[in-house]
Amino acid sequence: MDTCGPFPIQTPHGKSFFHVILDDHSNYGSTALLAHKDEAVAHYLSTEASWERKSGNKVLVVRSDGAGEFTGGDLKAHFISRGIQHQVTAPYAHAQNGKAECYIRTLEETAQTLLAESGLPSSFFGDAVLTAQYLRNRLPSSTLPSGSTPFFVMENCKPDLSHLRVWGCQCFVLIPAKIRPKGGPKRFEAIFVGYEEGRIGWRVRDLNGKYHFSRDIVFNENVRGSLRHSTVIPTSPTVTCPTPPLDTSSASPPPTSSPPPVIPVPRRSTREPTLTTRGVDHATTIRERDERLARLRAARVSRSGVSGF
Known part of the structure; x- marks a missing residue:
């Protein structure tokens, strides 16, 4: 493990360092942004517990430089209580901790590439470093079997890449x-x-x-992405709304009022109407009903012997 920084421009949360922990077996890494170097101890303790739970193995050896946050205080007591061998490199002998040093350089170069491609300012450097770490864990490594990733070795499952998006x-x-x-x-x-x-x-x-x-x-x-508000909100993830360039070579003519629209007069249809039997059948039914009622009334009158007039 190793710490990198400070950087000339802090993140919005006041972070100016980042601490890297690298598993030598799987090349799986963990990175945290720090405001002070002393915060590296808390990052190591949480990472150690997480990796032991994922891999089912105990941490036996830790290698770092001779920085005070690694060689004294609570972390030293933790190593002694857990029986962990702490290998401390010689001063200015960066090659003795070369794997962590190269890993930090890879994260820095990846973060610089992300910033250059997105056009975001240096205050986003911390976010770019964390994204670089996230991606490195899910990319194939040359020191692992062909096609294998640090995530697969650590988690024992293939990483899901469907959620990856263009950074920035x-x-x-x-x-x-x-x-x-x-x-x-x-x-x-x-x-x-x-x-x-x-x-x-x-x-x-x-x-x-x-x-x-x-x-x-x-x-x-x-x-x-831009720090200025956009006037266009897309309705789908792939919608873009480019703004056409302005032509300043010639002045645009003043707007003219357009004549009112002409509304056509509706015309009568010339189609021949189609006769149906629905109305005729209904009239016939009513006439037959009236005739039947008249006959019944006449029959009652004749039986009673009373004239209908």
């Missing part, structure tokens, strides 16, 4: 109905900045610098 792209996050004001927008614009281990969803940063984690996000992967 524009996205729109759904506002839950319970906190959404009536008549207000259903989504807010944000920038996609990464993932989180063990959680289903994506990590985003809104235009005010606040971080959110959500699983209901519309991604606009063809558009770079």
